[in-house]
Structures are given as structure tokens and as C-alpha cells.
Amino acid sequence: MSKTSLNKNLRIAKNAKKDEFYTQLFDIEKEMKHYKSQFRGKVVYCNCDDPYESNFFKYFAANFNAMGIKKLITTSYVKSPIVGEQLPLFEMEGLKPSGKEPFKIEIKEVTDINSDGAINLDDVEYLLKHDKNTATPLLGNGDFRSEECIKLLKKADIIITNPPFSLFREYISQLVEYDKKFLVLGDQNAITYKEIFKFIKENKIWLGYDNGGTKWFQVPDDYDITTDSRGKIENGNKYFSMGRIVWFTNLDTTKRHKNLYLYKNYKPEEYPKYDNYDAINVNRYVDIPSDYKGVMGVPITFVDKYSPEQFEIIGLIAGNIRGLAGIVSSTGKDGPYINGKLKYGRILIRNRKPQKL
Numbered sequence: 057m058s059k060t061s062l063n064k065n066l067r068i069a070k071n072a073k074k075d076e077f078y079t080q081l082f083d084i085e086k087e088m089k090h091y092k093s094q095f096r097g098k099v100v101y102c103n104c105d106d107p108y109e110s111n112f113f114k115y116f117a118a119n120f121n122a123m124g125i126k127k128l129i130t131t132s133y134v135k136s137p138i139v140g141e142q143l144p145l146f147e148m149e150g151l152k153p154s155g156k157e158p159f160k161i162e163i164k165e166v167t168d169i170n171s172d173g174a175i176n177l178d179d180v181e182y183l184l185k186h187d188k189n190t191a192t193p194l195l196g197n198g199d200f201r202s203e204e205c206i207k208l209l210k211k212a213d214i215i216i217t218n219p220p221f222s223l224f225r226e227y228i229s230q231l232v233e234y235d236k237k238f239l240v241l242g243d244q245n246a247i248t249y250k251e252i253f254k255f256i257k258e259n260k261i262w263l264g265y266d267n268g269g270t271k272w273f274q275v276p277d278d279y280d281i282t283t284d285s286r287g288k289i290e291n292g293n294k295y296f297s298m299g300r301i302v303w304f305t306n307l308d309t310t311k312r313h314k315n316l317y318l319y320k321n322y323k324p325e326e327y328p329k330y331d332n333y334d335a336i337n338v339n340r341y342v343d344i345p346s347d348y349k350g351v352m353g354v355p356i357t358f359v360d361k362y363s364p365e366q367f368e369i370i371g372l373i374a375g376n377i378r379g380l381a382g383i384v385s386s387t388g389k390d391g392p393y394i395n396g397k398l399k400y401g402r403i404l405i406r407n408r409k410p411q412k413l
Contacts, residue, residue: 078274079218079241081111087266088115091239091307094214096124101212103200104219104227106132109274112217113161117180120166128163129212131205133198158198160208161191200227209234214307216240218273225251228304232260237307239264244300247356248374248401252304256359257369262312263360264303271301302360315366318346321413327352331393333373335404347412353392353402367405374401 102112113130120128161184169182184191196202200209200219209215209230215238219227224246231238232255244267246252255261272288272295279296281287286297320326322345327336335351338344341358351370362369373392392399 078109079111080272080274081115083266083271084111084115087239087264087303090265090309092123094237094307097126098213099127099129099211100125101129101131101208101215102217103129103131103205103209103215104133104217105130110217114177116216117163117166118177120163120180126164126213129160129208131160131194131198131200131208132158133200158194158196159191160194160198163190201230206230206234209236213237214239225249228252228255228261239303239305239307241301242304243298244268244302244356246304247359247403248372253372257371259364261304261306262309262362264305264307264309265311267302267360268300268357270297270299272297311361312363313365315363316341316344316361318344319413320345322348328394330373330399331396333392333404335402337392337394337399337402344407346407347410348407349410351404351406353399353404356401356403358403358405362405366408368408370404370406372401372403 100116102110102116105112110130113128116123116125116128119125163180163183166179166183169179194202194204196204199205213236215231215236218241221243224242227240228242228246229251231240247256252261274293275281275296277294279294281294281296288295288297320343322336326343327338327345327348329336330353333351333353335353336348338352338354341354341361344352344354353373356374392402
């Protein structure tokens with residue numbers, strides 16, 4: 057193997073290791089409570105989830121009947137480094153005993169098989185152990201971009217998972233290309249990626265409910281956590297905290313139809329203009345002036361409060377910002393400057409119905 061190929065493979069392996077974040081059931085339940093009615097009668101596909109450890113699979117399998125799901129599909133990619141730690145590791149009929157092969161699970165019905173008066177994961181476990189048609193090996197490696205996974209994607213109604221952050225642009229672009237409904241976790245900074253911002257501007261993507269703050273993800277035991285406060289051990293499992301994690305979706309939300317309350321009028325001395333773009337700067341979305349008719353630059357956190365009925369997104373000015381790789385300017389200009397000083401990236405918006413208070 058050449059040195060170039062070796063380095064490339066090492067980078068791929070390093071990125072894959074960094075993408076091994078397993079979402080806690082608590083965070084899934086907290087977000088999902090807002091969408092349950094939209095899942096009735098739908099085919100749900102978790103295309104980045106090994107059911108051995110995925111809490112997405114655990115949630116939808118346990119709530120299969122309560123939510124009225126038509127079918128649940130899950131595909132695994134490779135054997136997880138934390139396999140068996142979140143869900144009990146059990147032998148599934150139709151698969152090799154090792155459980156190392158990529159596979160898919162399709163659940164069409166969950167009944168009270170053990171007759172305990174409740175339908176839960178015990179019934180799902182029994183189903184997987186005894187029905188060889190439920191779990192079947194995949195021909196390929198289970199990558200969401202593979203031909204057989206795309207075939208499953210086409211049959212699905214709603215996609216929900218925690219996709220690899222290093223492949224986020226490609227992952228979301230695929231969902232939009234195939235016109236799929238989805239609810240996925242991602243880094244808030246993805247808002248400023250050229251591909252993702254375009255979809256936000258076109259109202260093809262928006263944010264869910266439980267955004268920002270800190271979320272804890274289970275990681276492999278050998279995951280390197282350099283800051284003590286960002287790591288913890290619970291019940292023998294290792295967890296890593298991440299800030300700026302948000303839900304990206306195109307499922308309808310009540311919040312995107314709710315106007316942001318504006319309490320200030322425009323005063324030139326409070327809202328300086330950018331040196332390199334004809335727009336005023338607004339440091340906090342709560343300070344957006346109610347009566348301003350022109351273009352305003354607001355923090356990217358504004359997207360969490362954005363109602364397309366109240367505002368129009370014009371563009372993005374964000375470039376050369378330290379620590380935020382992949383950020384570009386949709387206007388073709390450098391990041392926003394005021395009096396020669398570079399500001400953080402800004403979403404450019406316009407009030408659709410400005411009025412003086």
C-alpha cells in the first residue's frame with residue numbers, strides 16, 4: 057500500500073471513530089413527543105443504526121403499536137465497538153451467531169408473544185430470535201449510500217437517526233434528493249455549510265424542538281476525551297458531552313408557524329451597518345427591530361426561532377471564521393466586518409411585515 061493510500065485510510069478510520077456517538081434514549085423521547093401523530097401508518101427507516109446498540113431502534117420497536125407505525129426498518133453498517141451495551145446482545149434467527157455481518161431488520165408487527173399483558177422489547181427480542189424473515193444479512197456493507205440501502209430508502213416514509221457528522225452534507229443531500237421526510241441530529245454549525253444552508257433558505261429543512269445546550273452521547277471505551285468535564289462513566293459505559301447539537305427536520309412543527317415577539321424599534325445608533333454588505337447587524341435575535349424594512353444580519357441561532365411566515369432568509373455571510381471548518385459565504389463575499397473587525401457569521405433576513413411599535 058502506498059504512503060498516500062495508507063494516510064487516506066488512517067484519516068477515514070479516524071473520522072469514523074469520531075462519528076461513533078450513540079444517542080441517549082432520553083434525548084430521543086424528549087424530541088419525539090412532538091411528532092408522534094406524523095408517524096402513524098408510516099414506514100420508518102433508521103439507516104445508520106445497528107439495533108444491538110441503537111436507542112432509535114429501541115424507541116421505535118418499543119412504541120411500534122402505540123405510534124401506529126406500519127413498518128420499522130433498521131440497517132447496520134459494521135459491528136459496533138459498544139455492541140450489546142445498550143440493548144441485550146441476543147442471537148437472531150437468520151443471522152450468523154457471530155453477529156458481525158451487516159444486516160437489516162424489518163418489523164411489520166409486534167404482538168404480546170410472551171402473554172405478559174404488555175407489548176415491549178421483550179416481545180421484539182422474541183420476534184428476532186424466532187422469525188428468520190425479520191433479520192436478514194445485507195449483501196453489501198450497510199453504508200447508507202449503498203445500492204441496497206438506497207432501495208430501502210425509496211420505500212420508506214420517514215428517516216430518523218444520528219448520521220455520521222463527517223458525512224452530514226452528503227447524508228442530508230441524499231434525503232432531499234429522494235424527497236424523504238426526516239428527523240436527524242447534527243451539529244449547529246452545519247447550518248452554515250453551503251449545501252445545508254441552501255436547503256434552509258429554500259424551506260426544505262428547519263430545526264426541531266430540543267436544540268442547543270449539551271447532550272451526552274455514549275462512545276467507545278477507547279474514545280479519547282481530553283477535557284475531564286466533558287466525559288463521564290455511568291453503569292460502566294463511557295459518555296462524551298457535545299454542545300451545539302440540534303435536530304434537523306422537514307416534519308412540520310408548531311414552532312415554525314409561531315412569530316417571534318419583537319419589542320424594539322430601529323435606531324441607527326444601536327444597529328451598525330456592515331463594511332462589506334448593505335445590512336444592519338443584530339447581535340441577538342431578541343433585538344431584531346420590528347419596523348426595519350431592509351436586510352438584517354442575525355446570529356445563526358436565529359434559525360431555531362425562524363418562521364417563514366414572519367421573515368424571509370436572504371443569504372449568509374460567513375467566512376474565515378476561526379474553528380468553523382467548511383463555512384462559506386453564500387453571497388460570495390468575506391465574512392461580515394464592522395469598522396474593519398471581523399464578526400461571527402450572520403444569517404441575512406428581512407421582515408416580511410415590518411411595523412412600528
